[in-house]
Amino acid sequence: MACGLEDSLLAANRDFKRFLDEHGVDAVLEESEGAHEWDFWNRSIKRVLDWLPLEMEEKGMNSGNVGI
Numbered sequence: 001m002a003c004g005l006e007d008s009l010l011a012a013n014r015d016f017k018r019f020l021d022e023h024g025v026d027a028v029l030e031e032s033e034g035a036h037e038w039d040f041w042n043r044s045i046k047r048v049l050d051w052l053p054l055e056m057e058e059k060g061m062n063s064g065n066v067g068i
Helices: 010-022 038-051
Strands: 002-004 030-032
Touching: 002 010, 002 038, 030 038
Parallel strands: 002 030
Antiparallel strands: none
């Protein structure tokens, strides 16, 4: 999860992250400069693409970022 520090949904994202933590869901909330706008999303999506296991060499294998 990612949310800008100037985003009006920041408090809701923090509440949702706390809810996930309380229910044993392994999730990360990254907060950085920005608002609910394309500039923020464009920066964040690049990080998501780096994180995703998009280059699986073998069926069932991944980068370790996503459990199977």
